[in-house]
Amino acid sequence: MTDIGLGGRTRLDRDRLLRLLQDYGVHLGVAVLLLVNIAITPHFLSAENFRTQAVQVAPVLIVALGMALAIGSEGVDLSVGSVMALSTSLLSLYLGYGMWIALLVAVLGGAAVGVANGALIAYIGVQPIVATLALMVAGRGLAQVLLPQLKDVHDPTMASLGSGDLLGIPYLVLIAVALALLVAFVVRRTTFGRQLLAIGDSRPAAKLAGLPVRRVLILVYVCSGALAAIAGVLATARLTASDPTSLGNLMELSAITAVVVGGTPLSGGRVRIGGTVAGAVLIQLLTATLIKHDLPPSWTQIAQAVVIILAVYAARERGRR
Amino acid sequence: MKPNIFLRRTSGRTQGRASASTLLAVGLAAGLALAATGCAKSEDDKSGDSDGSKSSAAEGDAGQVVSSPGAGGGKSCVIGDYGAKKLDLKSATVGFSQSEKEANPFRIAETASMKAEAGKRGVKLLTANAQSQFSKQISDVQDLIAKGADLLVIAPLNSDGWEPVLRQAKAKHIPIVTIDRKINAAACKDYVSFIGSDFVEQGRRAADRMIAATGGKGEVAILLGAAGNNVTTDRTKGFEEQIEKKAPDLKVVFKQTGEFAREKGQQVTEQLIQSKPGIDGIYAENDEMGLGAVGALKGAGKKAGDVKIVTIDGTKNAVRGIVDGWIDGVIESNPRFGPLAFQTLDTFTKGGKVAQDIVIKDSAYTKDNAESDLGKAY
């Protein structure tokens, strides 16, 4: 009666090995890339280099955290790149009041896009990919209306946010780590996190169990929007310029890649924050390796494609379990 | 409230539809409100000094000069060959079709220059912007023709796909001048002339600048533009050929794309200076990537002048970079097509001879003239 649904002991061991590889393959990938680079890339083992990689990955990671929530709810958020652009535009427009006010406005703007996404999905029943695609187009357009061209940021607080550090660790990295911990905590420990996973796994069951499905879905996209807006602010701080035309371009794809490579299934019901962090780092290291060795840019794309295919293949195995 | 209307139409079965549209409207309205309200206050409101770019375009002192006026070998065109009728430019209507959004300094300066020159000459100018959509540009031009443009100036988004428009213009005997990019058609038959820069030449001159800055020795990196773009290909080709010819000791050791964007330029340069700390020079195929490289060098604790940077375009920010000592040279790609375009049309409609390919003379900024010519940068 209490059959576990698996075969004999040897099958079990093999399955467990396979599952381990699927769950921790991305960490293994990061380790392998690190070792390879230490071996073949000159000047790789330096604090400065790790700092560079960490700073570059921070915005992608923050966006990927929100994306992981959206994907965990069996959705996706394509509007994140545009939200970054919108955030940088708003930031630039309100910087006259000081950084904190501007930051607040930018994050509110991102959250507002999230409300729109969530409402379309939860109330109107538009598919997430379509709803967020609409906001992706609209968000970028709005960003460019607000700020038609690149504009330099002179605010000293912004500059120090972008390049300053605490005990040798850049603010950007500290913020990204803090947000990753926060999101992991939310997923594991809060009612919202639990409900999100249930909704992602089986929406009809969640509905019949009386979960506030719509409220949770809206909150998911608000989180995603707010996180993307924060990433937009940080990217602006690093660049010391607001560039709504190109900031966040293709960011949605990088974020989805990080999440998927990190082992979060696209079918929802599961969110792996640790994996997402590793996924973002993996892609960053891969790109860095290819750039440092001056391989043609198209190689980077091909390498990313291979990683995605491997990740999806692993997910397929997981699904058949 | 446009979003509301949209919603009402698409919303269907769900009973929460009223509250949904409210929610969505609130969401979008909040975003719009943030935007549209007058309470926005950007940094520069305090100083208000960076508006120079707009006024300088109107000055016209940096208007283009033909690099080889009526030069040998270049074919020319007269009105009889093209099959149009003479007319007086002053009483004519000129239509201008811009290709990309005026979101970067080049396009802004280009459109502003056209408008300024039309104003100066007292010519009626109709403008349209294709927002980087080719289909929109086609219909833009058709609109301009329908609105009664006697002459057309087009900044094409693509080189191909212009046949229907050209045929329409031909039927009405409307002379066309294309600027900054060429279209694939017969000059003096389908259109009159092309006015633009020679991107390969820009690359060569950037190489000259780099050789001078580095003394012709050492290792340099190239920040490529967007892949599959003729500007990228030409600027790379000119640079590499010139380096090979003039300074065989200068090696190109790194070529990665920064996609013409500052952020990408910065990221790639960060990787570069990690793995090749001894790099002597960086050639950025546009100013934005060059400024990104400056940001990366600053972040890595380098000092101005440690790595020689040469860029192409001539935007104000880049020229200021020369003044600050971070950038070594900027090769100009002059966007102020207004004077030359109208001059060409004027000559042509009066029955004069105009060249089919008019290559403009781009100037350059170095330490010697950066400060004094900062006003000319766009």
Next chain:
Amino acid sequence: MLPVTGSGAPPVAGPAMLSVSGLGKSFPGVRALDGVDFTARAGEVHALIGENGAGKSTLIKVLTGVYKAGEGEVRYDGSAVRFATPLQAQHAGISTIYQEVNLVPLMSVARNLFLGREPRGRLGLIDFRRMHREAQEALRGLGVRVDVRRPLRELGVGAQQMVALARAVSVDARVVIMDEPTSSLEPREVATLFGVIRMLRGRGIAVIYVSHRLDELYEVCDTVTVLRDGKAVHTGPIAELDRLRLVALMLGREIGDVREEGLTKFSGNHDTEAQPVLEATGLTVRHQLDGVSLTIRPGEVVGLGGLLGSGRSETAKAIAGALPPDSGRVVIAGVPVRTGSTPAAIRAGVSLLPEDRKAEGIVPGLSVRENIALAALPGLSRFGLVDEARIDRVVDTFMKRLRIKASGPHQKVGELSGGNQQKVLLARWLAMNPKVLLLDEPTRGIDVGAKAEVQKLIDELADDGLGVLLISSDMEELIEGSDRVVVLKDGAVVEELTGDAVTEDRLMRAIAAAPAAQATTPATSGGDDD
């Protein structure tokens, strides 16, 4: 309208058009069809009936080429055939009309009628005038008057069904299969449909008619085949089979059997004196429920009887807020509840164990622990943070009390057996302290031992003062488990059995009862007017 032949006219059945013999079909773990013999004759309307899982849809899919026969033979027009695809069957002359219309909504009515075989004029172009004229005629023949140039989607569902029918008929079909064709039709449209069916019969076409509505069967069919558990248990003229007998055949019960006691773990009677804990009044959902009212008192198990499609699950869902009713009221313990809202119903104390446990009940990827705590989560949290210790206590309590067998609270629910999944769902709801428990087929698909356990649990819960609504296709379970049985038919309450009247016999008579207006069919043998 057509000249309608009286239903009493004895049909002259022609030769066998489509038949199967010894048909068997298995799916992993299920024997869907087992040695079925079935013959549809020309000029005959043949009813095919059976409860859930009896094998009707499998049989139809074999007949129409969707599935291949496992064992046995399919004969069409005198020779053995094997249709590889539905299209082959269609070309051979077997037309199927499904519940959902499968036409092209954006094309005109005429285009839909002639799709793929448009009349051609010179140069091979479509002759629209001829097409429109013929379409108009074909539809007029079915008593439908619409502009055939209009897009199909502008028509009502009933008219669309008629177009589908016209198409099926006009392709020179020799066998027409109708799967629940009346489920979304208005009474007037049903009358038209029956007229068409009689006309088809007059033309010598074999009609296979699938429906749960007994009245319809008696009105329009000549012959009936009853399927049960993958076997054809009866075939014969419908006029010779009274309704009670028909219901008994479908449910697999004998009339007048001495009822054996103790087949289930139900102990029987509960106190029925207290104020009702649930009062549902006039629940109506278009095409599904027609003014269903029922009450449940604390400590009472009320059974909901009826055939498949009678509106049992819909009633439960409407009470639980999962199916928004067009009208009707639900009152829980004296307090009216907003209908159409699951959270509101749950807050009021209503819990629903849905029929489709796997799709609508459990969250398969989450652990036993998370599944149990799911609905009660807000109550087990403080400031939005989950109180893990309290959850552990609750989960531990219920896993013990309901004897849930799992490797531990962290095992995924998807890996448990059906019975234990059901217990997890029960635990989820009991953690909410409900007042009313709606159980839709709580023991379907779980093994015998677990079944007895679940039945015992239901009894215990009623003893603890819960009001229980029990839906079950298992007659024994329903009779022995319920204190009262409310009988549904075509979405309406037809009878309520109380006390000693809760017997299989009475239940089957109630289900089989003909509508009062139609006294022609000899079905009820009196005694049901209490």
